[in-house]
Amino acid sequence: MKAIQPADRLNTVSEYYFSKKLREVAEMNAAGKNVISLGVGSPDLPPSEETINTLGETAKNSNAHGYQVHVGIPELRKSFAAFYKRWYNVDLDPAKEIQPLIGSKEGILHISLAFLNPGDGVLVPNPGYPTYTSVSRLVGAEICSYDLDENNNWQPDFEALEKMDLSKVKLMWVNYPNMPTGANGSIELFEKLVAFGKKHGIIIAHDNPYSLILNENPISILQVEGAKDICIELNSMSKSHNMPGWRIGLVASNAQFIQWILKVLSNIESGILKPMQQAAVTALDNSDEWHRRNNIELYANRRRYAEAIIDELGCTYDKNQVGMFLWGKISANYSSSEELADKILYNANVFLTPGFIFGSKGEGYIRISLCCNENMLREALERIKKISQ
Secondary structure, three states: OOOOOOOHHHHHOOOOHHHHHHHHHHHHHHOOOOOEEOOOOOOOOOOOHHHHHHHHHHOOOOOOOOOOOOOOOHHHHHHHHHHHHHHHOOOOOOOOOEEEEOOHHHHHHHHHHHHOOOOOEEEEEEOOOHHHHHHHHHOOOEEEEEEEOHHHOOOEOHHHHHHOOOOOEEEEEEOOOOOOOOOOOOHHHHHHHHHHHHHHOOEEEEEOOOOOOOOOOOOOHHHOOOHHHOEEEEEEOOOOOOOHHHOOEEEEOOHHHHHHHHHHHOOOOOOOOHHHHHHHHHHHOOOHHHHHHHHHHHHHHHHHHHHHHHHHOOOEEOOOOOOOEEEEEOOOOOOOHHHHHHHHHHHHOEEOEEHHHHOHHHOOEEEEEOOOOHHHHHHHHHHHHHHHO
């Protein structure tokens, strides 16, 4: 029989780092190692009680389990619009400028398929979320990496961008509050991005899932005048509403962009379960007190332990970081971020994320997730102290 070969596109990507490393962690746990994972940003607490109650009650309806329309129920789109008005003071037409998603990570694929032809250029941040690169490669686009540097507060260097050959570039990925670095965005930065996109005819795709985490002033790129003309914003309920496994997100932009994205989505997905949409409506109406308790106070208390771990490891960090991670620069005692991460994993049974997985500019840094309760963070700190002595 003729040997079967996978598609050539698989040669452009590798298995996701966390997929491989978490499998190793699972094997260590099976051997009794009891690894404390400070790697993945998956909130460890449930959604609001009202959200869970809505899911349970609506799931009892006999007509709630069929296929749903791809654009989502009107109540969900209206709630997303109200969410944007409440937190960002952005007006969105719920019927035309919002598309619910099965998670914003999936939205990266939908956007890429909707706008990129093979050979088109994509500006991807370095360091940055690995999915921007892998999805761009899977659709046959050419990666045009742009560096982020701590000396520029992890923001794009627009002078360097202007010197690049942008003739084939069609899309630019940006992400503020930034993952992995925790650098916050600003309206001034967003204004520069909108102007840059309009000048060169480059779509600015802003990934915005962390804006409510440890952040007193959440902002959206869509606050900038005229941003909808050239910008697409992804948002997610995974982080801000403790719903990572629910896979509920949205994309917001002008009506034409949304229609093109819907054309892709409708050929791939079959809609979101109606009780989950109804529960998401409830979650989007969580009180200010719930948000402060779960998105500010909780992570602030955990952050103290993460900072102590960073200090114990001899790393340095910016105290102005926001979001659900802590990004630290490793000391000269280690040749690479992977060396440090592996030392901590194998000697202290604590899993930290090495910065190299986010790109070459992430080398020399490590990332700690705050999605672990204070007792586990305290235990992780004590384990690391023992091997540091």
